[in-house]
Amino acid sequence: MTEPLQQGLADALAALRAGRDKDARQRLDRLRERWPADADVLQLSGMLLRKQGDQRGAAELFRQSLAARPAQPHVQHGLGNALLALGEREAARKAYEAALALAPDFLDARIALGECELADGAADAAVATLRSAVTAAPGNGRAWSSLGRALRTQGEHDEAIEALTRAAQLRPGHVGTLYNLAVALRLGGRPQDAALLLEECLRLRPGMYEASFVLGHCRQELGEIEAAIAAYRQAIAARPGSREAHDSLSRLLWQHGDSERYLESYGQALVRNPDDTPLLADLAAKLSQVGQVEQAVGILRDAIARGLETPEICYRLGQALATHKGPAREEAIAPLRKAALASPPDHGARYEWVRLLLEMGRLEEARDALQPLRDALPFDQQGIALDQLHRRLTGEEREPAAIHAERTVWSGVLAPPPGYADITQFNRDLAALLGQLHHHRQHPLDQTLRNGTQTVGELLDRREPLLRSLRAMLENAITDYIARMPDDESHPLFARKSAQFRFSGSWSVRLASEGHHLSHIHPAGWISSCYYVSVPDTIAQGEDDAGCLVLGRSNLDCGPADQVAQIVRPRPGLLALFPSYLYHGTVPFRSDQPRLTVAFDVVPA
Structure with missing residues (x-):
């Protein structure tokens, strides 16, 4: 590496680390004009783009750097991070694996691989990867924290609590680690201990949505109903469009006997954002559940008239219309079919469509509507139940229901x-x-x-x-x-x-x-x-x-x-x-x- 290039890279890196992004960009642009194919210039340019949120641009520069010099485990790691931020987990996993193939002791890449496996739903693989990380670096708090989250996913609550407790000791005051430990404590049957940690999270980071939301669960499990209501409302204040927070609050209010105000939070949120289609769909579903079907249908038809015809709006409209008796039920078929055939497909809408067809005696149509789900999800319990019912109605069941x-x-x-x-x-x-x-x-x-x-x-x-x-x-x-x-x-x-x-x-x-x-x-x-x-x-x-x-x-x-x-x-x-x-x-x-x-x-x- 020539001295001007070496000095230019050092200056650009110093600017980047000091937060002088504009200065870093100017220096890197000059370097790229003179050395457009240099692996280090490309890699550092990718780091700058990644820092500024341009993950796709960063990934492309990392790939160019690797093309110029393949044996760069740190660049493979950076590429994996950019791809993970883009949601391309399989490609990210391959990048982390490539980094480890080049440098088996690369701890950050090993932890990132485990986290990627966990995000992919491969909890067993994640636990194995992260166990090897904590064995190699028992003082690494991030490794222990990620292992705890993987164990929690497996349902190994006691081990998860131990791992996350170790992580919290190694990362004092780290809000994310405290939060994850609190979640593990709650799932492990210790809601009081979890609540104390969540309160600490909120002290360290006021307005933290996740902490308020899980605190609501803890307070509810402890029988502290008013405190649970307050926590859910605090979560909604932090994130007004949160479906899960509105749902948890409304469930709690209903079960606690407040059947008049239990949907109040939906109305307040929709005043601020009347085009929030997920909340509109949820509100309509809850109205249907208490028999206010016409009001639900009105909300959904109005949403469609305003150009908000999402698959979920169609699903909930079909579901509400399906509660009608007689010829009016026919009207439910079209929106359910439309939602079921949307991309990505809505399995709930397809099952509702099949159920309606079975009730209407349209058995051949029901079989054709159900079959794609039976093929795609052979062990799905709803699919099995409806398939067995269809076979019973058509006289094609494999064994009589009583023998089964x-x-x-x-x-x-x-x-x-x-x-x-x-x-x-x-x-x-x-x-x-x-x-x-x-x-x-x-x-x-x-x-x-x-x-x-x-x-x-x-x-x-x-x-x-x-x-x-x-x-x-x-x-x-x-x-x-x-x-x-x-x-x-x-x-x-x-x-x-x-x-x-x-x-x-x-x-x-x-x-x-x-x-x-x-x-x-x-x-x-x-x-x-x-x-x-x-x-x-x-x-x-x-x-x-x-x-x-x-x-x-x-x-x-x-x-x-x-x-x-x-x-x-x-x-x-x-x-x-x-x-x-x-x-x-x-x-x-x-x-x-x-x-x-x-x-x-x-x-x-």
């Missing part, structure tokens, strides 16, 4: 954990604990529960000894249930047989008199469940089906072919396990005693 239920549904009374003489004593203590966790006054608006309440957060991730004992009991029963499955790759349940599993959701439901569940499936599961903690005597000893679990009949109006496959009579200590795609609901009952259950979903690990 007999092969896939199991129920039995569990043995008590150590320290308890019988399951009745254990359930008595469990019922007392669960009673403290039912903080709300009425059922969630968008679920099938009616006249009852549901806990928030992941129940089986909590740290109370009783819940840890319950989890162990359930894990043993699930293990036995899976072990009894035959090996059958053509079966919608058995094809996913795996000795390794994890909980994808867990909660408790308390039903009052006249309480029940509408028939439904669990889209996020593989195996679903109901464990009966306390059951009214009128149900356990009843002669009719009141309060019973009804399996097999859908929530659609498809005529006599859509029949019940099996009925399970609840009694305390009984656990029922069944496929998540199997329609199930409960029959209303009358009693002064509550019907208290724990439910969960399981997926292969």
Whole structure:
């Protein structure tokens, strides 16, 4: 390298590091005029563009630098960072891998590769990569923080907390690390500890949306309802268009009994931004859920008239129109089809379209509409449920519904954990604990529960000894249930047989008199469940089906072919396990005693 080039690069780099971007650009432009193909000039020019937000221009300059001199691991790393910022994760991963091939000890590239794998959903690969990073550099806070986030994604909450605690010690006052530790603590069943850290995040960074939002979850799980409402409102103030914050606030207000003001935040946000189509779609969906269908339709038609005809607006319009009876339902077909066929496709709209076609008896059209999703997502629980229903209606089912239920549904009374003489004593203590966790006054608006309440957060991730004992009991029963499955790759349940599993959701439901569940499936599961903690005597000893679990009949109006496959009579200590795609609901009952259950979903690990 000639002395003028070397000095010019040193001066440009010094200007860049000092924040004198204009000076750096002028110096680099002069260097590029004289040495247009020099790898270092190109690389430093790329660094400047990346700093200024031109990621695509930076990536192109990094590629030119590598073409001039291939063996530059730091430039491969810079290219990966630019590509990752552009959302091109596969290309970014290849760049990081190329950097490590040139320099196996390049720690920043190894950490970046792990973070890229995590963003791609490859949590196992990310954990392996990041474990190697912390082994190589145990004092690197970023490596520990990224490992903690990867472990958290795997559901390894205790390990995630340990890793993130180590990261926080190495990066004192680092808000991002404190926030990630707080999230891990909440998911690990420690909402009080999480709340304290989130308050610290907000002290260090006032107006931090993420901290306020998760703080709302923590306060709600702790039963501090007014504080949770305040936290969600603080999150909305920081990010007025946040769908998840509006949704969480409205859910909480509804379940806490404020059925008049629960949609207030949507109205306030839409006054400021009337063309926010995601919020318009969400508001319309919530209005439909409480029976205000015509108001929902009016909002959606007005949005379309104003040129806001997005696939989601069409989906929600079709969904609202589908609640009509008689010939008016036909009007729902067009917007649902339009949303379903949009690019990218809207799977929710396609399923709604299929359900409507099934109810209307247009079975051939329903099959054609469903098939693309069955091909693309063979283990999607909604797709399996609708496919089985379609086959039943057309007489093409592979086995009768009752036989299918007999092969896939199991129920039995569990043995008590150590320290308890019988399951009745254990359930008595469990019922007392669960009673403290039912903080709300009425059922969630968008679920099938009616006249009852549901806990928030992941129940089986909590740290109370009783819940840890319950989890162990359930894990043993699930293990036995899976072990009894035959090996059958053509079966919608058995094809996913795996000795390794994890909980994808867990909660408790308390039903009052006249309480029940509408028939439904669990889209996020593989195996679903109901464990009966306390059951009214009128149900356990009843002669009719009141309060019973009804399996097999859908929530659609498809005529006599859509029949019940099996009925399970609840009694305390009984656990029922069944496929998540199997329609199930409960029959209303009358009693002064509550019907208290724990439910969960399981997926292969």
